[in-house]
Amino acid sequence: MSTLTAPARPATRRGPGRRTIRLRTYLAFLLLAGPNVALLLIFVYRPLLESLYLSTLQWNLGSPDARFIGLGNYVEWFTAPGTGTVLATTGVFTVATVGGSLVLGLALALLLNRRLRGRSAARTVVFAPYVLSGVAVGMLWLFMFDPRYGLVASGLGMLGLPSPQWYTTSPWALVMIIVVYLWKNLGYVALIYLAGLQAVPAELRQAAALDGASTVRTFRSIVLPLLAPTTFFLLVTTLLSSLQSFDIIQAMTQGGPLGSTTTLMYQIYQEGFVTGRAGYASAVATILFVLLLAVTVVQLRFVERKVHYA
Template sequence: MQHVIPGRRVRKLPWKEWVLFLAFVSPNLVLLVLFTYKPLLETFRLSFYNWDLISPTKKWVGMDNYTDYFSDETDRYIIRNTFVFTFATVCSTLVFGLMLALLLNRRLRGRDAARTVLFAPYVVSGAAIGIVWLFVFDPRFGLVAAILDRLGIASPNWYNDPNYAMPMVIIVYTWRNLGYAVVVYLAGLQTIPRELYEAARVDGAGSFTRFRRITLPHLSPVTFFLLVTSILGSMQAFDIIRVMTQGGPLDSTKTMVYQVYEQGFVNYRVGAASTVATVLFVFLLVVTVLQVRFLERRVHYS
């Protein structure tokens, strides 16, 4: 690390080091420009046009796509679905992930096997998971129906009832991502010094006090990281919804990402799809900035 001494100028890097720096950085910058920034700007530009993806000409409509989007009741309902789905999946993933991590951090028989089983769904294709869970939630022959039948409860029609379709998708998405949260929390738990817990026991602190005063503060960087990544992932969830419900019934599970797909590649309304994508990008940007701006202040970096 180069220290600046008062009264002296900072030594400039020789041109050879600049060339070496550019040689390492340029490939990444080129890929970012081609596959991230250029599509982003092109999406924003297309949101001001009416185009069917086939016609060689695009019709300029200005802000009409945005006006139609925010004035349509169905679009507002889909925005609400997106935030409900994100809130439910993120909260359940973090809460259950922390609980399982605390359990698997103990010396239990079969602990390593349990960790592997929990993490496995995260690396499996979302489409494959959706197909498997379609059978699990089958109202006649599925595992959930069998369990509810033992309890004397009739299984709801998860696929066709708008009141149960969203909870079904939330359960499946949470189950898929739970192992990732568990592994990250386990890594954070193993960095907490054991001496802190021993000192707290000597002082007479109970289990809940140790959890609140030691575990949670030291896991705050991990929680902050999981919160940011989980929100970004949940707001862009697509594969499980596509396989299990296709946004139905009655748009009850349709989110903004699925709407982008539907408008662009089913209805061939590229302008409307680009509008939804742009609004989603703005939502993600605002949420991320707010998290970094306000929540990171409470992160305890030891």
């Protein structure tokens, strides 16, 4: 009897092993992310570590001699008589600019979201100040706030009101800075809110209208909760931007009068490049970094819990 033999199976070609796949993935990661990581290490984390080291030194800018004093610069800053004023100015400026930007930006976004003639041109005009130089904006508004010939003085004169001495009066100088900062950054907040409003489903508004909900009730119960992720994003970005503001203050008041517009960020510039105390300025910069880090952690840890993503 003849025996039947099974046909030979074709040789199967094995694919690359797990180690090869992992090696390729790792090499692709290094190729794509490596340059960015290297730039961060060189231009962000290395200066940060050097600033931490300089904050422990008594060193004047340009001097060849430096003396290690440990936490001496930090002790001096916390015990300085003007520290409370700087912190209060920073707090008032930050709360006013962040809160004002969110409220006014949302109101402006609601207006730009309507079907109006020339809406596209209006959006461009509103966003334009955000991309302008802060120094140029500050110089422009200096002329507008001139107590004798400025546009603001003319407007107040039509109402029968005198113009405050914006440049030399302590509270009004800070108000002037806040107004200019709001004007410059309002377009950014409005644009982000506008994108969030356009992402709200129209069906939800129509369903609320069919149920008899008013416009205010629809906005409060439907639109605002859906804008929570947008609001959280803007809260983080505008807060960090306000704490690091410098250009408008430098162009308009140079921290005066009598330090009434000196924030933490501007104090770093004054101590480092005006008085030349580089070690002390590095200590203030480290304090600002810790403050920014703490604010960000609190926002991500507690505030984000109340944000509901659709």
